[in-house]
Amino acid sequence: MNRPAGRLDRTDARVAWLLMAPAFLVMIVVAIVPIGMTAWEALHVHDLRLPWLGRPFSGLDNFVEAAQDARFRGAVVHTLGFAIVSVAFELVLGVAFALLMHSVTRGRGPIRAMVLLPWAVPTVVAALVWRFLFESQGGLVSTTLRDAGVVAASFDWFVHPWAAWVPIVVADIWKTTPFVALLLLAGLQAIDPSLDEAARVDGAGAARRLFTITLPLLAPAVVVAAAFRMLDALRIFDLAYVLTGGGPGTATEPLSLYAFATVMQRLRFGYGAALSISVFLLTFAFALVWVRALGRSLVEKEPA
Amino acid sequence: MSSRSVRLLLLLACAGAACSLPEGPEPLTFSGSALGTEGTLVRSQLARFEERHPGVRVELRVTPDAADQRHQLYVQWLNARVRHPDVLQLDVIWTAEFAAAGWIMSLDDALPDVGDFLPAALAAAQWNGGLYAAPWFVDVGLLYWRTDLLPEAPRSLPELGDAARHAVSTGAVPFGLVWQGARYEGLVTVFLEHLGAFGGRILAPDGRVTVDEPAAVRALTFMRDALGPRGFVPPSALTWQEEQVRFAFQNGDAMFMRNWPYAWTLLADSARSRVAGRYSIAPFPSAAGGEITAALGGAQLAVNAHSANPSLARDLVAFLTAPEQMLERARFVSQLPARQSLYEAPALADALPLPLDQVRAALAAARPRPVTPVYSELSEILQVHLHRALSGQETPATALRDAAAEIRMLLARSGLAAPGTAP
Structure with a gap:
């Protein structure tokens, strides 16, 4: 059989489709249909508290309202800001941890398990622990900083619009850096060690080898890790919900939390659906841009 | 199939599903x-x-x-x-x-x-x-006060402020007054009491939104100044709900506490409470131009x-x-x-x-929160702006002006321009 690899004849193709059908069906039922229904809901006025308004079609009114809604715009800024800052920290720390784990020769298994522990803790539990740590009265972080004279006695992290971000970002970094580190470790292990050895023989120093060999070759793994983390961070909900509730005021309110409050507390299903769709669009837009701009250029360069 | 066998089948089906025939x-x-x-x-x-x-x-x-x-x-x-x-x-x-x-x-x-x-x-x-x-x-919202620190309950809000400030500056207690300041429903009830104390209302009886009027701005300014550097309410109160407030008072850290009746019995438990036998209650006092108001x-x-x-x-x-x-x-x-x-x-x-x-006096001053189907959203708008003003992100006047504008928009959008009347 001299058929070129990757090509299927008709029967095979049919069997392939048949085998994939259940997966497609599941995807349609659990992902496509709900997103479609939410999008349709977003085009309606629908408020459970106000049944006399009915459920009239309102076109893009909900999206127009969102564009004029200062709280929504704030939430977009918060979501993007949080995602960029926390993922940047996670990537830098993740690379460092991955290099560290890669260079360790003894006890690799236990070290990896230890590094992965924060990732295994449920986010809500982790958030509660961090809340205790940052609480003004008796919180470990607060008392330590107070004793060191860094902050005033009456300082409260959760009362300041900027300081309130610190527990959220720190908790996210603590929790997800291990994930990034493991992804990058896999990337490191895929790099041919002979390249490093050749450079060493040629007299390149450790820093030189890191910046001209290891990091460039690790870049594709970094791009993948960043994509995973950004998509996750743009949907941030639980950390903000538990740690600050979006406060003070709405200074730490991300989009998902605003959408949740709109649907579950205000019972404005139509507007809430529009907000949820905007979370989806934001994530989707990021994924598209990321894959097109960075992903492709790196993937294409790699074989050269 | 006979009815008997149907019944039998039903029984069998039910046994699996752990249910019983209707009786x-x-x-x-x-x-x-x-x-x-x-x-x-x-x-x-x-x-x-x-x-x-x-x-x-x-x-x-x-x-x-x-x-x-x-x-x-x-x-x-x-x-x-x-x-x-x-x-x-x-x-x-x-x-x-x-x-x-x-x-x-x-x-x-x-x-x-x-x-x-x-x-x-x-x-x-x-x-x-x-x-x-x-x-x-x-x-009903009540003012708890320490009978060992004061001979009698303050008769006005400024008097409360003076006593609280004095107690903090002399080191008698770390905090003068503690209340529920977290961004949740409790904050609205605390605000409602300050608001009434200064003569303001969230909605006028005819349904107009009046939460941006001068009396309301005075009430919120009082609350914000109480949190300030020369104030008597701890900034952390902006993260506190009923229980954190009770703990502060129960540990003897505060001269006054705004809380609900439930706290009375818990504070009386001398095994857990440091203020057992040293507190009493009164209605939350008023300021000039207002009346004693208790949230219901x-x-x-x-x-x-x-x-x-x-x-x-x-x-x-x-x-x-x-x-x-x-x-x-x-x-x-x-x-x-x-x-x-x-x-x-x-x-x-x-x-x-x-x-x-005292309970009777507070109940005589009880005021319900606005009665409207969109109360939860009205309250949320207030919570956000009150919390912004109290955490220094907006001035009291701006916060209340924006809150009033949003509440008016909410009522208009809901077809409830004058609450209390459904279409």
């Missing part, structure tokens, strides 16, 4: 708080109702005590038009919302002695001129609009809100009765641990 009439279902002593009380009262109505079974469906969670659960059930629970315990601020949505049925002419209910509680149970719930028990809380009972047994359900509501049951509730769980006549009867003074004259 007798469907039970009446009641949903509400039923933890600890309160649970024992509710169960015994329901059992008494069963005794009086032979053949009737009442099933208790415990729902979460956290208000948001219970609200969410009720919305899911009622919006799906399920028949159970027949009788629901509602927070006072939900009644208008549920009535307007058509989820609970009118109780007009279903209850005896409606005129006996406390006026503020009755106002919160009505929507569009009709009665939709029966006041069950009431909660509490619970009401309503009947599911899709109940299969509405008349029996109404009977249960009437039974549970009868004076006898209310008095028993006061005795066992210290919850204040919602009937005026009981405050004149000596039995209540024996039943309640709190000083009844």
Whole structure:
């Protein structure tokens, strides 16, 4: 059989489709249909508290309202800001941890398990622990900083619009850096060690080898890790919900939390659906841009 | 197939699903708080109702005590038009919302002695001129004060401020006053009391939004200054709910506390409380141009609009809100009765641990929160802007101007430009 690899004849193709059908069906039922229904809901006025308004079609009114809604715009800024800052920290720390784990020769298994522990803790539990740590009265972080004279006695992290971000970002970094580190470790292990050895023989120093060999070759793994983390961070909900509730005021309110409050507390299903769709669009837009701009250029360069 | 074999099949199918064949009439279902002593009380009262109505079974469906969670659960059930629970315990601020949505049925002419209910509680149970719930028990905001630090309760808000500031500056206590400042419903009740104390209102009786008027700005400015560097309320209060506030007062850290009646019994427990025997209560005082105002809380009972047994359900509501049951509730769980006549009867003074004259004074000043189906959103708008002003992100005037504008927009969008009137 001299058929070129990757090509299927008709029967095979049919069997392939048949085998994939259940997966497609599941995807349609659990992902496509709900997103479609939410999008349709977003085009309606629908408020459970106000049944006399009915459920009239309102076109893009909900999206127009969102564009004029200062709280929504704030939430977009918060979501993007949080995602960029926390993922940047996670990537830098993740690379460092991955290099560290890669260079360790003894006890690799236990070290990896230890590094992965924060990732295994449920986010809500982790958030509660961090809340205790940052609480003004008796919180470990607060008392330590107070004793060191860094902050005033009456300082409260959760009362300041900027300081309130610190527990959220720190908790996210603590929790997800291990994930990034493991992804990058896999990337490191895929790099041919002979390249490093050749450079060493040629007299390149450790820093030189890191910046001209290891990091460039690790870049594709970094791009993948960043994509995973950004998509996750743009949907941030639980950390903000538990740690600050979006406060003070709405200074730490991300989009998902605003959408949740709109649907579950205000019972404005139509507007809430529009907000949820905007979370989806934001994530989707990021994924598209990321894959097109960075992903492709790196993937294409790699074989050269 | 014979009916016998059908029955047999049903039995077999049911055995797998752990159900039983229907026997007798469907039970009446009641949903509400039923933890600890309160649970024992509710169960015994329901059992008494069963005794009086032979053949009737009442099933208790415990729902979460956290208000948001219970609200969410009720919305899911009622919006799906399920028949159970027949009788629901509602927070006072939900009644208008549920009535307007058509989820609970009118109780007009279903209850005896409606005129006996406390006026503020009755106002919160009505929507569009009709009665939709029966006041069950009431909660009222109180000022707790330290009898070892002060000879008598402050007569005005400025007097309270002076005493609190003095106590902090002399080091008698770390905090002067503690209140619920987290961004949640409790903050609105604290604001409502300051607002009334300065002569302001959230909505005027005719439904206009008046929360941006000068009196309101003065009230919020007072609250913000109290948090400031020369103030007497700790900044951390902006993250505190009822329990954190109680802990601060209970540990002896504060001279004054704004809280609900429930704290009385817990503070009296000398094993846990450092202020046992050294505190009393008074109505939250007023400032110039205003009047003493106490936020009204509490619970009401309503009947599911899709109940299969509405008349029996109404009977249960009437039974549970009868004076006898209310008095028993006061005795066992210290919850204040919602009937005026009981405050004149000596039995209540024996039943309640709190000083009844002060409770009566606070109840006389009780004010319901705005009665509107969109209350939850109105409250959320206020919470956000109040919290921004108190955490220094907006000035009190800007915060209230924006809050008022958003509330006006909300009422207009809902077709409720003048709350209290449904289209």
